[in-house]
Amino acid sequence: MMLILSCPPSASPCGGYLSGSGTFSSPNHPNHYHDNAYCVWQLRSVGDQRIFLTFLYLQLENCCSCDYISVYDGPSVGHRYLGKVCNNTLNSFYSTSNYMTVVFRTDGSVVGRGFNAEFISTLPTSSGSVDCSSDSMNIVVKRSYLNSLGYDGHSLYLNDPNCRPKISSYEVIFRVPINGCGNIRKFVNGRVVYANALRAFTSNSGEITRQSHFKVNVGCRMAEDSVAQITYLVSHHDNSSITGTGRFNSSMDFYTSNNFYYKVTEVPYKVTLNQYLYVQVNLKGSDSSLVLYLDTCVTSPSPHDFQSRKYYLVRNGCPVDNTYWAYTSGTQHYARFRFRAFQFLRATESVYIQCKVLICQASDSNSRCRRGCNKRRARDVGSEHDSQTVVLGPIQLKADPEKKEEGNPNPNHEQDKA
Template sequence: TGMKTSVTSSKTRNWSCGGNLFGSGTFSSPNYPSYYHDNAYCMWQLRAKLHADLLFLKSRSMLENCCSCDYIEIYDGPYVYSPFLGKVCNNSLSTFFSTSNYMTVVFRTDGSMVGRGFNAEFTSSLTPSSVDCSSDNMNIVIEKSYLNSLGYDGHSLYLNDPHCRPQISYYNVVFSFPLNTCGNTREFENGKIVYTNSLRAYNSNYGEITRQSNFKLNVNCRMEEDSVSQILYEVRELENTTITGTGRYNTSMVFYQSSSFYYQVTQFPYEITLNQNLYIEIDMRRGDSSVVLFIDTCIASPSAFDFQSRPYYLVRNGCPIDNTYYAYTTGTSPFARFTFKAFQFLRATEDVYLQCKVLICPASDYNSRCRRGCTKRVARDVGSEHESETLVVGPIHLLGKCDFVLYANDEQYVFLFIMSTVIIL
């Protein structure tokens, strides 16, 4: 007896979804974190708080591995024909900003396979200035009333690259751009990657000099452990203002059909056989040649909630433990690839879960932990604190004597085919 991964829609629906939401809060797909329904159509209309003309949406999704089958669409306004912000499918952590006080979110599914759905959080931007970063984008939000109080407007703002222009709404000015564009500079501080930009404004576009105090915001994205810490401070005369936010590195883990790593596995669920080679790639959603990824530790367990009672190590501290584990690429590229043979635990259910810890280091640092490879003993890191975000791969489920099927399960936020702890060094 195995788990089922498809849900048959009944003729009479006893579930509902969608609606109008205001200010800030959360919403999710039907039945989340359990499996959603076939042929679902849900639409949420989000509206910002009074005097806040911008919405910030962050979603975690675990959908069928088919972008034309089950997906989420986000629109910058109150209608589905408002400007299109983006599409979310498969398994991802996504962030969106509106340029108005409305945002529309649509969730569609087809009549075949299903997943566990998504959970989303939305907030209204009310702070005078803020910055949000991920490995994908830097997003800077300035309240227009704050600018006006200083004698500036949105049209007078520019970044290090003056060709990068903001989106200006009634209440806010928003810069949103990839980390490696718009004049961002990249530095390494104590092994950490730091992206820096400056936001400036002048009272006049005429003349060559000025003796007036000018507006300047220095924006830093400091990549630490598995998250991104941002510090934004204002340089204006002798006064400084500090605003701090947090974000996450966006990484993904996907299965491939062979050791060529050319064709991704699109089948859902992924049916495999005992002793079959599994081919896995881990990377950041936006490639960055300035960093390398290193597979530190991967643990298998018969439980998604307990990796301590019966841990089985595939690799530990970069050292292969399982004799079928092999790393094709680790510690030398902005992605990591490995393989191992499918197996089952004795005296347990047919389910196997995998937890992997991945380190991210500057590519230019040849003395980093990523470059040292296998280490039998790990020195205590006195210079940093480690946090982790957990994503799940598994279970690998034994259907019969030789057939497996791969499912997603969840602890808190669970992503199909992924369980990784990312640490920036």
């Protein structure tokens, strides 16, 4: 069925009926949408497949009850509610049927540049799935699905036919390197997408066949963020498709000096007040096509709460703490910075660091990773690049052994300029 949609007479037309795979966006995108918008899109997959919906760009008013997108698992808003998208939450959604409904609402105040979304017809998880990390792509196809098409697991192959699957009683599993086995890396609206194709050899005996042509496009949209953690302790010194999502793997480590040669291995890391701490955030499994940019680093006395008592070192690429200094950011697959150790008042000696980093295409000289400090307006909450959140800690203060260390806050006797 087809929905009949309407908007205020002065507004641009919005909403509609969409089938198969494609993209859609808010009214006037990439320009600002209008006040009091109400748009409904009904999405339908090909055949009996499911719908994978992901948002490629998002910039709405910084108010989740003002301007937002609602997603429903079916052909109307009366079906199961899948979730809300607002601010800068670029979520992805799967339907459980061949329909999905998307509603865009705005109020009468602040407007933004809206959104751009992509929908893809994809196999249901009961037939196949895919997930990715910085190191690998894992493709799983159910043998019951293959049998229904007249194939078995031994006939399947990827773009590189030398990459072979593992076959169990129920599944055919390809575990392949993310940059191998014919995987193709693309940059779509600043995001990283890995793609491959799953095919099957057909029987060539006899004059006829009852096997349909088998080709399944496989793709991973890398997620917007992921989390890793570390701490320190301080002492008084005083034709169908399988579509999935993936996460880049990143790590954050302390080093003993600004040459970043010796990694700190003790946990927790015990330091003295005002001691310079040297931190490297690294993108695992990366190559020269990607760079990593330090967007925001915040500290907390708790590894589980970075809101109640947060203290920023850098925010949106702009230094906040006057001892923070970035050595490398936005030009390599790693970022390096330093700051002086401190302790939270009325808290334990432990300090945790959480950093959000952006991942950009190295060849893009206009990417966010190259633009530096960004003092964004409140409504400019869009993100054009993949990001990750990594956490380091605990750091703890250790007992001050001797007063002779006093006056030398940097144990490496450096004269770094912040």
